[in-house]
Amino acid sequence: AWMFVVYDTPAQHPRISDSELQLIMDNINVSFLNAEKARKKIIPWKAILLSLPMWAIAVAKFCGAWGNLMLMSKLPTYLESVLHMSIEMIANGLTNGIITAVVYVALSVSLTSFGFISDWIGQKRLINDTLSRKIFETIALGGPAVCLALIPLVKCDLTLVIVLLVIAMIIFGLNAxxxxxxxxxxxxxxxxxxxxxxxxxxxxxxxxxxxxxxYFLEGSYGSLKQWNIVFYSSAGFYIFGLVFFIIF
Structure with a gap:
């Protein structure tokens, strides 16, 4: 896709308008000047490292990554070893690889779509940027937290577990x-x-x-009860991340 839609220079792009091309060309020199100024700027390391908003972003990213790792990396193991997906569903052509591919496609589409929606809200000034960021992040982390917490409750219903996984990743796309x-x-x-x-x-x-x-799983795969602890605690990471982000 990259080879078909990307060109070496703006002037080579067949679908660029004259006004857009002129705007880009007019700002090229300004961009170079700004880049030169940026190189000469001193990075305020102390101010950055002591900034609560910076740490709010870091904590939100950390907690989101933790929850996603559980959903994307560990849940397939749970499906196969605890719910025995490989026995029940391979006959129908549904495997961990297919599920993972569907989830990544859903996340990619979600990130792109909600990125455009966020930009549209900002352009229309429907709400201020701070409130918009907090709303998007709250849903992005809160939604997957609910999905993770529900997985132990649906027990051995493979279809519902997979649906929750896909929904969680679609909602997580709001962090765009x-x-x-x-x-x-x-x-x-x-x-x-x-x-x-x-x-x-x-x-x-x-x-x-x-x-x-x-630490929580004894042996290679662990019991259903042990997995429940992992899922609930990981949902707690999502919640902690969104609360920290909202407060700071």
């Missing part, structure tokens, strides 16, 4: 209007630095979550 754009809102001149810090923190669940899950 939450913690993703808010970095530019609070510190446009240092957004790259803050993105780097918060994304580094958000990568920690990739190391910590497997250790956490391994």
């Amino acid at each position: 209007g939450g913690d993703k754009p808010v970095v530019v809102d609070i510190a446009p001149d240092h957004s790259g630095t803050i993105y780097g810090i918060t994304n580094a923190i958000a990568s920690l669940p990739g190391i910590l979550a497997p250790l956490y899950v391994g």
Whole structure:
């Protein structure tokens, strides 16, 4: 898709309008000047590291990543080892690989769609940016938390578990209007630095979550009761992240 829709320069794009091309060309020199100024700026590390809004973003990203890791990485193991999906559903052509693909497609479409919706709300000034970011993030983290908490309640209903997984990822796409754009809102001149810090923190669940899950699960797969603890506690991470984001 990238090869078919992306061109080397704006002037080479066959569908660009004259006014849009002129706007881009007029601002190229300004962009270079701004880039030069940015290189000479001193990064206020102390102010960034002591900033509560920055930590609110980091915590929200961390908690969202933790919950998503449970949904995307551990839930397939739960489906196969605890609910025995491989025995009951492979005959119907439904496998973990297909489920994972559907979930990623749903998340991609959701992120793109809600990103456009968030921009539209901002352009129309329907609500202020701060309230918009908090609403989007609340739904983005609260929705998957509910889905994770419901998974133990549906027990061995494979269809409902899969539906909850897909719904959770669709709802999580609302963070395209939450913690993703808010970095530019609070510190446009240092957004790259803050993105780097918060994304580094958000990568920690990739190391910590497997250790956490391994602590609760005895043996290779664990019992249904042990998995319930994992799901409920992971839902708690989502809730903690959204509360921290709203407050700070």
